[in-house]
Structures are given as structure tokens and as C-alpha cells.
Amino acid sequence: MAAPRIIMKLTVTAIRKEPGDVLVIDLKHPRKPLLPPFEPGSHVDVHLADGKVRQYSLCGDPGDLSRYTIAVKFEQTGRGGSSWIHQTVCPGFTLPVSAPRNHFPLGKSGGPALLLAGGIGITPILAMARALERRGRRYELHYFTRARALTPLLSEIQSALDPANVRLHFDDEPETRQDLQTLLSTRSSDPQLYYCGPPGFRAAVDRASAHWPAGTVHFEAFQPPEHDAAPPEPFTITLRDGTSVPVAADTTALAALRGAGVLLMASCENGVCGTCECGMLEGQPIHRDAVLTRQARDSRFIPCVSRAKGVLRLDL
Known part of the structure; x- marks a missing residue:
């Protein structure tokens, strides 16, 4: 299970409009001169007023910890997060923002x-x-x-x-x-x-x-990949202790696991942030996330969107 993430109330100190319906937003801590460090490729969770959570990559200079910078594109066919930010957020506004997390790290090798x-x-x-x-x-x-x-x-x-x-x-x-x-x-x-x-x-x-x-x-990825329109089928998850957790066709694996008492953190519940990622031991998964690499799909699973055929054994 992922560790709890620190949530900071950051102040919007500057906003500028960029071509392509993009807002670039600078965020600073109201009391501390420096924010937690981040590596290139990191993203933060931005908590919206209606309880929704959206992930945005940090596009500023990792060497400048006086501020975080995110860029938000207005998506007319999105889930409402970008629309709310474009219409509501202004200088002086307070946004709850998580500490940075990196699912897209830049390798340490010296190669090109x-x-x-x-x-x-x-x-x-x-x-x-x-x-x-x-x-x-x-x-x-x-x-x-x-x-x-x-x-x-x-x-x-x-x-x-x-x-x-x-x-x-x-x-x-x-x-x-x-x-x-x-x-x-x-x-x-x-x-x-x-x-x-x-x-x-x-x-x-x-x-x-x-x-x-x-x-x-x-x-x-900021959005999960598109999938065929075939209706989902029920399957079963088996836990390490042998407990069987049925997953109905109209229920996500994440919801079924939580209903069985398995405490899994989640954030986007859309397959793009990786917060609910867990180990997979055996079975035939149907990966529908935009997080796992080809290699990771042999042993990892994103239960908020992914499914399986038959029985899937998870490392939980």
C-alpha cells in the first residue's frame, strides 16, 4: 500500500495564459521559503473544491524550490477539472497540493x-x-x-x-x-x-x-488509453492469505478490494497516477492503465481500471 501523501495548502502567486488554451500556474508556500524537492518527471495531485483530484506534471526548474509550476490545458471533453481551474483559480487563490511523486523518473546514466x-x-x-x-x-x-x-x-x-x-x-x-x-x-x-x-x-x-x-x-500519460467497447466480465481476485474477492462486471477491482477490507490508497481512479498500484503473482490481467511499462505488466496491476480473466492472484 502506498504511503500517505503530504498535502500542502499552496498559494497561487502568478498565472499566465499560454497558446493552446493552457494556463501556467505558479504555486508557493505561504510561510516556507522552499518547497519539498522534486525530480524531473514528477507530478503533484491538485485537490479541487468538489473533492476531485487531478494530476499535473511539474514543468518548472527542479533547481528552483521557491515555487512549483504546473500547466493546465482546458479540455472541453474532460472530466471538469481543467474547466474548474480555468474558471476559478486566480492569484491569491489557495490550492491543496500533494508533495511531488515520480512515476516518470529520468535515469541516472550518463548516456544521451x-x-x-x-x-x-x-x-x-x-x-x-x-x-x-x-x-x-x-x-x-x-x-x-x-x-x-x-x-x-x-x-x-x-x-x-x-x-x-x-x-x-x-x-x-x-x-x-x-x-x-x-x-x-x-x-x-x-x-x-x-x-x-x-x-x-x-x-x-x-x-x-x-x-x-x-x-x-x-x-x-495524462489520460488512459482507449479500449474496445466490449462489456466487462466478472472475475475473481485471490489474496495472499487465500481470500477470494469476486469482482462484478459493473464494479472495479479497487472497489471490490476495499469492500473486502483491503486498504488501498487511490487518487485519480482513472489509471494514470499509479497510487493504487499493487503486485500481481499469477493470472491473466487485462491492463487498462497508462502507468505500467511493458516489463512491469508482468508483475504489477492497477486495480482502479484494470481487470482480468478468470482468477487473478495479487500480492496483497
């Missing part, structure tokens, strides 16, 4: 890094690029968006990063386009690949990097 971002997926990637520049480590950032005029954080990228390391790709500028299959077809100097973006972008990168060796591809 290939960073790919699609749209608002630039947020964790920008923090990574800042850290890599500070460490003097080789990297190449490719940023894909629909149009230059709709590209959030572009001015910050151009001012904070070495332009020799940045490649910008706009759908409406043919001379800047880059085919992912071509980009990822060959590997030199054993790079590590990090990518983030909307579901279609992630799926394209996943296909193009399928031949990369295990352990060299890393990603983060």
Missing part, C-alpha cells in the same frame, strides 16, 4: 536522452530538459504540435534551453515535420527514450519504438 513531447505533454519533458542541461548530459528534444501559434511554453523553451538540442515540429509547417517511424528506426550511442503526450501521440511513439530494447523506453 531522446525526449519526445506532443502538445501539453511538454510539461514533464521540459523539466527533464532543464535538468539535463544543468548536468551537462547529452539530449535531444523533439516537440510536436498542430501549429506554432498553438504551442504552449514555446517562448520558455526558446529562452531556457540550448536551441542546438531542440527540434520543433508543426503540422502546418511541412518543412518542420518529422516522421516518428523514421526518427526512432535507428539507435546510436544507446539512448534512453522519454515521451509524453495525448493518447494518439503515445500510441504512435509506442509503435515506432517497439524494437527498442527493454528498459530503454519510458513514458507518462
